[in-house]
Amino acid sequence: MTSLRHNDAAPEPRDAYLDAARACLLDVGWRRTTLTEVARRAGVSRMTIYRTWADMPTLLGDLMTREWTAVVASTAGTGGPSGLVDRMVATIRALRVNELFVRIVEVDPELVLPYLLARRGRSQDLILAIAAEAVAAGQADGTVRPGNPTAIARGLVLAAHGFVLSAHTMVDDGASEAELDAELALLLTRALQP
Structure with missing residues (x-):
């Protein structure tokens, strides 16, 4: 049985978070984008985003x-x-x-x-x-x-x-x-x- 852990097809969570940030910037611009909004769009908790990035x-x-x-x-x-x-x-x-x-x-x-x-x-x-x-x-x-x-x-x-x-x-x-x-x-x- 192969491990799913190193499956190249599985997207990185970090990419999904960056995709959410990209969508925010396209929709509302930099000044109105917050880590909280990025977390909401990515469907994760604020702490998940804050653990990856300390600030915008x-x-x-x-x-x-x-x-x-x-x-x-x-x-x-x-x-x-x-x-x-x-x-x-x-x-x-x-x-x-x-x-x-x-x-x-x-x-x-x-x-x-x-x-x-x-x-x-x-x-x-x-x-x-x-x-x-x-x-x-x-x-x-x-x-x-x-x-x-x-x-x-x-x-x-x-x-x-x-x-x-x-x-x-x-x-x-x-x-x-x-x-x-x-x-x-x-x-x-x-x-x-x-």
Whole structure:
């Protein structure tokens, strides 16, 4: 008889709690979401949630990490010879239409400010590690210019921030989102050229 304890098909309770938190944020926004409401939506006691997260910022950090990591994972394998550029553009496009990301930017934009002005988050570190690894691989095969792969990756991510957060402010009759994405791809491509 096999143990049900290590059954990969069984969802993690923590994921269900994060799903409940995500639903709360989509429905009422960050300011009106409480751990009590997350517990109610998850169908568990408040203490169950409090044992996992001491406060809403900690829960939010875990939710955003899970969400953005899934976005990055969804773009794995994107691209051919210019794989890093294609993957970065695909990731930016995916973030711009991600339901949670859009809701946070529209209703609670202050939630992203710490990650732009004060510190990196776990998902940013993941993106930087993937980019630095791709830069180093490109340097090894001669398709990426020499330099510190970590610094190059960070420069690419910094350049991409505006395309994630502000591209919609630049879209009008003068330039489409697709044209701006093409400009981003060109910018990234030229930044990497040997």
